[in-house]
Amino acid sequence: MDLTPFREKIDALDQQIVELLNQRLAVAAEIGKAKRGSGGQIYVAEREDAVFRKVTGLNQGPIKDDALRAIYREIMSAAIALEQPLLIAYLGPEATNSHQAALKKFGASVNYHAFSTFADIFTAVEKGEADYGIIPIENSTEGSVRDALDQFVGSDLKIVAQLYLEISYTLISKSPLEKITKVYSKDQALAQCRMWLQRHLPHAQLIDTASTARSVQIARDEEGAAGVAPEIAATHYGVPVVAKGIQDKANNTTRFFVIGKKPSGPVGNGRDMTSLLISLGDEDAANSGALLKMLKPLADRGINLSKIESRPSKRRAWDYYFFLDVAGHHDDPAMREAITELKQFCTMVKWLGSYPVAG
Numbered sequence: 391m392d393l394t395p396f397r398e399k400i401d402a403l404d405q406q407i408v409e410l411l412n413q414r415l416a417v418a419a420e421i422g423k424a425k426r427g428s429g430g431q432i433y434v435a436e437r438e439d440a441v442f443r444k445v446t447g448l449n450q451g452p453i454k455d456d457a458l459r460a461i462y463r464e465i466m467s468a469a470i471a472l473e474q475p476l477l478i479a480y481l482g483p484e485a486t487n488s489h490q491a492a493l494k495k496f497g498a499s500v501n502y503h504a505f506s507t508f509a510d511i512f513t514a515v516e517k518g519e520a521d522y523g524i525i526p527i528e529n530s531t532e533g534s535v536r537d538a539l540d541q542f543v544g545s546d547l548k549i550v551a552q553l554y555l556e557i558s559y560t561l562i563s564k565s566p567l568e569k570i571t572k573v574y575s576k577d578q579a580l581a582q583c584r585m586w587l588q589r590h591l592p593h594a595q596l597i598d599t600a601s602t603a604r605s606v607q608i609a610r611d612e613e614g615a616a617g618v619a620p621e622i623a624a625t626h627y628g629v630p631v632v633a634k635g636i637q638d639k640a641n642n643t644t645r646f647f648v649i650g651k652k653p654s655g656p657v658g659n660g661r662d663m664t665s666l667l668i669s670l671g672d673e674d675a676a677n678s679g680a681l682l683k684m685l686k687p688l689a690d691r692g693i694n695l696s697k698i699e700s701r702p703s704k705r706r707a708w709d710y711y712f713f714l715d716v717a718g719h720h721d722d723p724a725m726r727e728a729i730t731e732l733k734q735f736c737t738m739v740k741w742l743g744s745y746p747v748a749g
């Protein structure tokens with residue numbers, strides 16, 4: 391069959407797509423100029439949310455919404471890069487789950503820098519050395535990332551967006567499965583793949599490493615060695631993938647926050663979420679009456695709570711902070727009223743940020 395006529399059609403369409411993309415980017419460049427003049431935010435979570443909803447709403451197929459979203463992620467990433475080069479801070483080394491989350495949120499056209507601690511990421515964004523940071527906040531099987539939550543106590547940075555990343559592990563090695571004698575990875579990653587490894591590599595030695603990325607470096611250099619890491623690490627270090635999706639539990643998902651200096655505006659229509667940090671002060675946190683009192687200003691206004699987490703304040707024994715995720719935006723009148731009421735009896739009510747629910 392002669393494919394020439396089809397390919398000619400595709401060539402003509404590609405020409406239009408490229409022209410339209412460049413027209414769109416030229417408009418973004420204008421927006422960038424206006425933002426630089428007024429000190430506006432380059433990455434605008436609520437606008438990106440609206441663009442994603444608009445284009446998936448227009449979609450009649452056959453392209454899948456996920457594919458369309460991925461394409462638009464890269465279009466807006468290119469727009470951002472044209473408006474102003476952005477630097478995104480994440481928990482390294484390169485090719486970690488945090489790196490993958492950062493790429494998923496900001497696309498391939500912005501710059502990334504790996505930091506070794508959460509505190510370093512907060513400091514880099516506070517000092518303006520990075521524009522945004524990506525912080526893992528909770529995992530569907532392991533629970534909250536406490537060190538990350540604690541950083542918010544002493545910081546004025548805002549949560550500007552969230553995203554969910556399905557955590558999937560890949561067996562990475564130069565050797566075929568039957569020649570693998572050692573499997574390296576971070577203990578949590580090995581633990582999450584224990585059943586698969588038992589079934590497919592019952593005689594291999596399991597060896598703990600400092601990070602999943604490190605295990606792939608070892609697999610690159612050592613015959614018969616494999617690493618267990620996100621797939622991005624195989625590409626990054628140029629080591630072949632032996633098996634994908636080797637984690638024992640499906641739907642193992644990590645939630646990440648994007649942190650920045652300026653808050654995000656509302657999306658509206660119940661599609662915003664707000665995070666608050668509350669301290670009850672002298673009220674006994676173990677007293678259920680005190681907890682009830684804290685939740686009442688929210689409940690009275692029909693503001694739904696999706697998460698509550700307590701952390702020791704480290705100021706006094708048995709003194710706690712509460713991290714709350716509630717539905718709505720800080721600018722909603724009901725939310726403002728609830729916060730004002732909370733401030734009347736709580737020693738601290740800190741607004742950590744409002745952001746689109748959709749990640």
Ligand SMILES: O=C(O)C(=O)C[C@]1(C(=O)O)C=C[C@@H](O)C=C1
Nearest residue numbers: 421432433434437438466469470
């Ligand atoms: O609307 C804006 O503020 C833009 O900068 C344009 C645009 C886009 O390409 O649609 C790019 C980056 C922002 O994060 C949001 C949207």
